[in-house]
Amino acid sequence: MKKKKEITAKKQLTRNLTGVLLLLLIIGNLLFVLLSFFSAYEYLEDRSDNMIEAIQKGSQDNLQQILDATVSSDDEDAVRVILTDGTTYYSDDAEEIFSELSRGRYLPFFSDLLSSEEGIYLYQSEKYNGGQIEVAVNSETILDITSSMVMLNIFLNVVTIVVGATLIYYVVGKWSQKLSRLANEIHLVETEDLPQVTEINEPMEMQAVTQSFNQLLIKQKAAMERESQFVTDASHELRTPIAAIRGHVNLIKRRGQEHPEVVEKSLAFIDQESKRMEVMSNQLLTLGRSQKDEATETVNLSQLVKESIEKIQTISDHVISYQIAPDVTGTFVKNDLNQILQNLLENAVKYSPDKQPIEVTLKNVDGKIKLAVIDQGIGISDDQKTKIFERFYRVDDAHSSVIEGSGIGLSIVDALVKKYQGEITVTDNQPQGTIFTIIF
The missing domain is CATH 3.30.565.10 (Histidine kinase-like ATPase, C-terminal domain)
Incomplete structure (x- = not known):
């Protein structure tokens, strides 16, 4: 039969507290990822809005120059302007990017994020003098930064778990030593008649336990002394009437037939002593009931x-x-x-x-x-x-x-x-x- 593994308070508390710490970190990480994603999303929207606003404020006569100035080639963003007569203006490499995005697909829950072979782009469009402005903002840079922050955060969380579990194990160990000491002293009270356990001053709950145990110990010892004294006294007090009753019973057996007057006297004595024993028994029962709680x-x-x-x-x-x-x-x-x-x-x-x-x-x-x-x-x-x-x-x-x-x-x-x-x-x-x- 496999021996059941013993779980000490130290191990159990360490495991439970580490689990709570892990749960808090997981919740914190999820919140961090969500906040990071929405921050990145807002950043992309701001860039898109700024690009559209710059084009709308510029002159249509030098539209191509405005597009080239608005879009940075390093960011791989793309802008396309379609005029009412069908004329289309593209920023650098924008035609190829929009061609790839036309074959891409939108991400779930987000109607303006497109995923394609060129990457993930924020796509937005606005009206422009009867025509249309289309902007595709590349999210690669901001996603890389966000991913790096998330990975760094995960690494720090792992370090926190290791260090936190170690510290929890150490602190709980210091605390559980008090429990172990209390358990050992209670054992000594039982085996070696230790007068009482040493009072623990903190935490407050453990102090209350030691005080209550010592009070219980005092009451128990007093009760045992009273019980021992009671047994001794009761044995002494009951021995006399019982011996007297048995003596008169034997007297009746020996001389009752020859001396009938003995029977009457002995029965009277036996009746008197048995009544005294009955009274004593009832009083002892009353003493026992005095310790019980009854309705007042x-x-x-x-x-x-x-x-x-x-x-x-x-x-x-x-x-x-x-x-x-x-x-x-x-x-x-x-x-x-x-x-x-x-x-x-x-x-x-x-x-x-x-x-x-x-x-x-x-x-x-x-x-x-x-x-x-x-x-x-x-x-x-x-x-x-x-x-x-x-x-x-x-x-x-x-x-x-x-x-x-x-x-x-x-x-x-x-x-x-x-x-x-x-x-x-x-x-x-x-x-x-x-x-x-x-x-x-």
Whole structure:
């Protein structure tokens, strides 16, 4: 099988640019030839008009002398004057030239250019005192000059092509070196863990490519680190409930028949742990969906916050008060806001003592939306404030079975806030508790 010939960017660009240069030169040559031909044609017409005008201004009495003075023998032009009485006057050698031209033929598209054995002549005739003046202008000299100019132009074009292709190959080579270097560095990124590619300052498009690639590389590495951490944390968090469930299943197998009370307790535990795993799985799916683009709409946050508070209030003994500015609106995916509010309110309820008040505020500040959830719970230490948004992270006091949770809720909040280029901060409430503040 014949190996396919590899075409580099350098060769392809050189070939394409040389082709464009060749096309431009061909068009230029065609225009030059046409202009040269029409210039030569106008020159012949001018000579013919001048000869006819000189004869018309002269006296008929010395017509032969005028003809001889008008026509130069070196140019091989010919003039014939036919008077009304049939008398005919010829310039030098004009009779032979007109005889040959009578057997010639006109060139296509030109009704006054005759081609004969004597050459190509411009033939024109004018009335003269009832008779006729006929002029035949030889085009050999002007055509020779025009042909020489065309040949010289073609030679210069060949030189231009050779020199131009060489220069194009050199310039494109300098440019393609940047592409080669970029390709090599990308390969090193893949094989030798190069941190990033060297930024190319010019051209602007290549600079944009290197910047975009480096940004993509940073995001990819961050995503890989998060994925690795996620797998580790998920494995750790799921291992415990799975092991406990399997332990109770084995307990039922071993002692279920002899001790029926074990079955009821073990099934209750299995049900509790399986529900916790279900909640964790749904939260993980929510985290995954937070990275996807969904259709947004104009949402009335004032109404949405009130509805979320009412839902939490029905299942909680805590008093939830609120200060909500009317008609606070924004463009969001409505379900994203529901997730944010639900997780923040559930978090405040879980980490606050029974019947402790919780406060929610919503208002517009300097054209931005500011939402705050304030509790009087156990609080969060300063060293943990930066960790609570990590997946599966829970404050030390919360690792007991008293406070349920998977440690994913705040991760969901953080991801959804970042999705809208928002900012979430955690501060201490006085005298105790925590304030979660979101600004969109």
